Amino acid sequence: MLDSLITAGGILLMAFLSCLLLPAPSLGLTVAQNLVTVFHLMDLNQLYTLLFCVWFLVLGAIEFFVIRYVWRRWLSPSR
Numbered sequence: 626m627l628d629s630l631i632t633a634g635g636i637l638l639m640a641f642l643s644c645l646l647l648p649a650p651s652l653g654l655t656v657a658q659n660l661v662t663v664f665h666l667m668d669l670n671q672l673y674t675l676l677f678c679v680w681f682l683v684l685g686a687i688e689f690f691v692i693r694y695v696w697r698r699w700l701s702p703s704r
Contacts, residue, residue, distance in 0.1 A: 639688060649680045 652660070657669055666672050 639692075649677050652676070 652672075657672055660666075661669060661672050664672070666675075
């Protein structure tokens with residue numbers, strides 16, 4: 626019971642830190658409009674939706690590997 630609660634709390638904490646500390650990039654208007662035309666998107670909303678999805682997937686992958694490295698290096702009980 627306690628393990629599942631700690632796991633859920635850790636996931637929520639990492640999501641909270643990701644949203645606060647790592648904001649999504651903001652493009653300039655000319656760059657955004659050029660990307661919309663290059664990728665044949667409908668409007669800027671579609672571009673920013675795709676940008677945010679890719680941004681948080683990349684950040685999640687980086688966080689996963691950093692946490693895995695810290696766990697294996699310093700916190701693993703099998704050390």
